[in-house]
Amino acid sequence: MIHTLTRDINELMEAMIKWIPIYTSGAIEPYYYPRLRDGLFQRTLFIAPKTAAITSSSVQNHTEGMLNQLITDGRAIEALSKEYDRYFDLCRPLMKIYTESDMHRFANVMELFRQEKGDVCIRCKVPPLFVIPESVINMSGDKNSELYKLWKSSVSIFRSSVKRNQINISILNPKTALKNPQNLTPSFVSLFTEEKFIYSVQQYNDLTEQLKKLERRYENLHVYMHENTAEDTFLYAK
Numbered sequence: 001m002i003h004t005l006t007r008d009i010n011e012l013m014e015a016m017i018k019w020i021p022i023y024t025s026g027a028i029e030p031y032y033y034p035r036l037r038d039g040l041f042q043r044t045l046f047i048a049p050k051t052a053a054i055t056s057s058s059v060q061n062h063t064e065g066m067l068n069q070l071i072t073d074g075r076a077i078e079a080l081s082k083e084y085d086r087y088f089d090l091c092r093p094l095m096k097i098y099t100e101s102d103m104h105r106f107a108n109v110m111e112l113f114r115q116e117k118g119d120v121c122i123r124c125k126v127p128p129l130f131v132i133p134e135s136v137i138n139m140s141g142d143k144n145s146e147l148y149k150l151w152k153s154s155v156s157i158f159r160s161s162v163k164r165n166q167i168n169i170s171i172l173n174p175k176t177a178l179k180n181p182q183n184l185t186p187s188f189v190s191l192f193t194e195e196k197f198i199y200s201v202q203q204y205n206d207l208t209e210q211l212k213k214l215e216r217r218y219e220n221l222h223v224y225m226h227e228n229t230a231e232d233t234f235l236y237a238k
Helices: 009-023 074-088 100-114 146-161 201-217
Strands: 041-048 052-059 070-071 120-123 167-173 221-226 235-237
Touching: 052 074, 052 120, 070 074, 100 146, 167 201, 201 221
Parallel strands: 120 167, 167 221
Antiparallel strands: 041 052, 052 070, 120 235
């Protein structure tokens, strides 16, 4: 799928949200054309190779009443496929989608991303891993566990980054989070390890207080609260 990026951010995000369920299935991948276009003529192609194609075109975004064509002629479909392939060769990946079968590769990429220097924005339900005391994360006593290694890396990256970069963290309002125990699971831990981990209410309260203390201690750390309980995502941007 090749997306058009010459649109306002709200329209772009709305389009991406509609396509994300298909992207996460691994069935298709999103691409975009990297150079500027004048935006005068718009063209859309949907092609089922050797079966059928739908084409449409318009001037700018004036699509109402424009011609849409369903094409089943074999030679016409082949010609449109060549047109699409030539355009595709000029495009670049818009995002990289990882499925359950790619978790090991995703973990490696994510670790490299976390180590990159730069200002950070994190949006999650509960305080990040670096806030957790070692005594809590290592209750099993196994310092070779994947969870412990992930925690240790998170702490190291935080201590290094907070000295020179802005770190902005938005967590679910504690009063709201405590209404549902499912909100007390550390974000994205399940992507890196099969170990089950969930905060107790006391641990969660201690962590939110610890996060506030860290905010007072480090001038580059800023903590915010949000109320979106339906949001089951972890956003990490640099």
